Amino acid sequence: MIHKIQFNICGLLFLAFINLFAQKKPNIILIMADDMGYSDIGCYGGEIQTPNLDALAKNGVRFSQFYNNARCCPTRASILTGLYPHQAGVGGMVGNGHGDLSEKAVTIAEVLKSNDYATYMTGKWHVADSSTKDDMHNWPNQRGFDNFFGTIRGAGSYFEPHTLTYNNKTVKLSVEDDFYYTDAISDSTVTCLNRHFKEKKDKPFFFYVAYTAPHWPLHALQKDIDKYKGVFNKGWDVLREERLVRMKNLGVVAKHTQLSKRNPNAKPWDIIENKAWELQRMMTYAAQIDNMDQGIGRILEKLKTENALDNTLILFLSDNGGCDELLKGVKKWVNAKEVTETLDGKTVSTGNIPGVMSGPASTYMSYGGSWANLSNTPYRKYKKSGHQGGVATPFIVHWPNGFKLKDKIKTEVASIIDVMPTILEAAKGTYPKTYNGNKIKPMEGVSLLPVFNNKSLDRDEWFVEHGTNKAYRKGVWKIAFSRDDKHAKKWELYNLQEDPTERFNLASQYPEKLQEMTKIWVKWAKRVGVIKK
Known part of the structure; x- marks a missing residue:
């Protein structure tokens, strides 16, 4: 009789343990880079030092045919909602009535919050028509995020970003803050995670980390720029060829892939006169990505410290391809303060002025079509284009508790509309038919979880339109x-x-x-x- 009671007790404890384990939903971190080309990071063939992203790839999966929407805000609208941009209300560039996240769409944060997740965001929002406090109905806190630190607008200085916000409050900076936006995104993410593990350790979280790196302007810390002295001296023509060789060896492109011709707005390296200036621009761009990877490393270290890394689904991608914008007329697009005067009162040299070295807050420039052509190796064209150079993105997924595949490259045709359904299936979340009294449009994407378990995706098509x-x-x-x-x-x-x-x-x-x-x-x-x- 005693043995029977002991057996029943053990059985009940075992079932309780199984149920507890089964109920342990994964944490989820969605990380997005801004204006970064397909082959910039190390695990996709680039020269830039990205050991933390490379480690995620080595212990997870990479996609070789994953697509975004070719530009900032339509990509962000799709990834947040699982809809095509027009369905989500962002068919055009947000602001001035051209685009605003629809109330007939529901965000990942809104869905997961309804499914008992804590929801956090750091970085670039860029899906709201209004960036002033006159109308905040589409700001992160109002669209499902418990906590937000970042910018509402799409671009700005890394040393004094316009619309910097903590929840719904404007953040004012001073010289003493020694502020650099990429570090601030990374460090505030770690701070938020630290608070979560102290106060809500038993609750799963969803974290959307939306870096502005390496979007123009070319602002970087000198210590990071210095790491790239000599790295790009061969110039973009030779470096494109060398990247392609590495990409074939890595398996992120097919062995028979041929390098596209140099884009028309990219000049031969041999005829460039201001080589030191050109090299500084690419070194600064590389430093921006390097700093982002360092920050991702600090986030991963926090997860390891809390013994939470294995049960955290991490996804990384870029919102569009490398950008060839020359910033002509940029003063019309951005906040006047950031292109006139720095936080400490220095005059800003605005635009791509040969001889003015990029990096500090007193400059405001882009890296141009020739370096962007390198970023998008081996593909044609740039950000905004439906050609591969505009829409192909690296896509890394890491989740040790969710799948056993390691260092694998998947060739399925997939895109950002698939991120929402993938996250919801992993979280065992329920997608609503109505939300806040609004009828919600059904998701367009499909879950990629079967692909992580070596099953084929029952779909091989993809659509895009922007302008x-x-x-x-x-x-x-x-x-x-x-x-x-x-x-x-x-x-x-x-x-x-x-x-x-x-x-x-x-x-x-x-x-x-x-x-x-x-x-x-x-x-x-x-x-x-x-x-x-």
């Missing part, structure tokens, strides 16, 4: 809209299996295939609100 930039992929075939000639804008057709870098337009050779795919794109565009019915 006049548009594309559609189905299997190995892809159409993209070219704007190279303003008098002859047209759809192009590519076979990405044979021609991964879109060198040969097959539109005239396969007109029926082009017509078939453009019809599908138009049908999709009407359904999701790109084209008004």
